């Protein structure tokens with residue numbers, strides 16, 4: 001054992017509310033909680049500087065009903081149909097009514113939305129939406145939203161930031177959340193933090209896959225942390241594959257490129273979407289387009305390139321001026337990372353893992369089953385997006401339910417007394433992190449195990465799924481979990497030990513890969529983004545229900561809960 005744990009008295013940090021995650025959901029929650037009363041002491045903890053959260057990468061827009069011709073009902077219906085009827089309809093209905101308020105709030109706080117010639121917030125079309133309702137700031141919507149929120153949050157005197165602090169566990173006792181443990185990355189010290197309320201806003205887990213549009217930070221830590229503390233994960237089989245990941249890096253080319261009129265073309269120069277979604281064409285929902293592209297490639301109609309077959313995204317007919325005005329980031333990214341100038345050549349793309357529809361089980365008030373623990377943003381599952389999220393609904397979700405989580409947590413915190421942290425749980429966590437993971441004397445490398453996990457998920461738990469491949473993936477992931485016990489971290493230091501962080505993240509993602517596979521194996525139907533070749537039809541009779549995965553020593557245990565239907569009974573889903 002290289003590091004010897006010195007059991008010592010650990011100073012406990014106390015706040016009324018601790019928010020884990022400083023993306024759009026976390027920042028929105030912090031502001032909402034802080035504004036309820038200046039007596040509330042809010043803290044926000046992030047493993048990277050807030051402005052490096054994945055939310056800054058959001059490109060295409062934020063959905064909200066703002067104009068005549070659109071309606072809450074239409075937005076809710078689009079969301080429910082897009083979800084392949086797995087969304088909880090009461091949540092979708094509430095969500096669409098709150099989204100415009102959030103867009104206007106950001107406007108008042110200075111968000112530089114793109115404008116119409118008469119100065120109104122501009123909106124563009126997006127996949128699966130029957131009205132152009134994506135408010136955007138060129139193709140850097142998330143960046144501007146994040147700067148607006150961060151600027152607002154740092155103005156609040158009752159918000160404390162813990163930047164570059166890595167949460168490792170939450171402490172729940174008798175079903176009451178009491179606090180958490182986190183490593184201050186600069187010193188390498190582990191701290192115990194206690195709070196009356198905790199909000200998990202830790203984002204998605206796309207980095208369980210090799211080819212993804214997401215940042216390296218998207219390792220779903222908060223999902224595993226909650227899961228291990230006894231809170232179930234919901235609908236984890238549903239992973240969204242975005243139709244336009246840039247080849248070879250996977251960097252996103254926003255759906256806004258198709259919203260502005262871009263075409264998808266196969267090797268025959270054909271706009272093949274006419275065979276899959278004749279009405280919506282390139283603006284069909286993502287699950288449908290990702291399957292269409294995969295089918296084109298599998299049937300030999302992909303274009304040939306040095307990184308394998310791909311599909312072409314053609315923007316040339318939009319003209320240089322429009323491309324540079326509406327899609328400046330895409331223009332640069334295509335040139336710098338794809339080696340093509342989109343004004344002159346089509347962009348090489350293929351489907352990439354893009355969104356976790358599943359997450360920490362929470363209700364319409366963002367409450368999880370543990371008292372005092374809330375969840376919002378991509379790491380939560382409320383569920384608005386069901387089996388398939390519509391583009392631009394995620395940033396709106398983060399704003400709307402970030403706000404709700406902040407308010408709910410504040411009300412809860414104001415009504416409760418402070419809590420004591422059980423020291424034995426903190427010491428056990430310190431031992432796990434420093435003795436078992438950092439102190440491990442094995443010979444397995446984090447990067448090797450991580451690459452293997454991502455390859456397995458890419459090869460066997462991708463867009464089209466089959467029982468035999470899922471079974472084999474499960475076996476392999478479980479072998480990796482065993483091998484993880486012999487992992488060796490080269491860096492023995494404490495300060496900014498990125499090797500330790502990578503190991504802890506790998507450990508979290510291995511659990512999530514396992515839950516994803518087990519949930520996918522059980523769901524013997526095809527719905528939204530979960531497409532089973534051996535069960536190609538949607539089966540409402542048996543599967544109109546949410547999956548809940550509970551942590552046990554033997555692996556995930558599944559339970560199911562009904563979907564809330566208010567207005568729209570499931571019907572055929574055609575575009």
Ligand SMILES: Cc1cc2nc3c(=O)[nH]c(=O)nc-3n(C[C@H](O)[C@H](O)[C@H](O)COP(=O)(O)OP(=O)(O)OC[C@H]3O[C@@H](n4cnc5c(N)ncnc54)[C@H](O)[C@@H]3O)c2cc1C
Pocket residue numbers: 020021022023024025026045046047048050053054055056057058059060061062063141142165166167168201202203204213214215217220221222252376377378379391392393394395396398
């Ligand atoms: C390239 C790209 C483009 C997108 N475009 C759009 C779009 O146009 N419209 C749209 O609606 N959606 C879009 N999305 C999706 C959307 O951006 C995300 O779903 C959303 O921003 C997630 O926000 P979040 O607040 O839940 O989490 P994130 O922004 O992912 O933030 C997670 C936070 O949790 C913190 N964290 C995680 N683990 C820990 C830990 N262990 N300890 C401490 N802190 C931790 C991180 O530091 C970070 O602050 C896009 C996504 C990508 C990748």
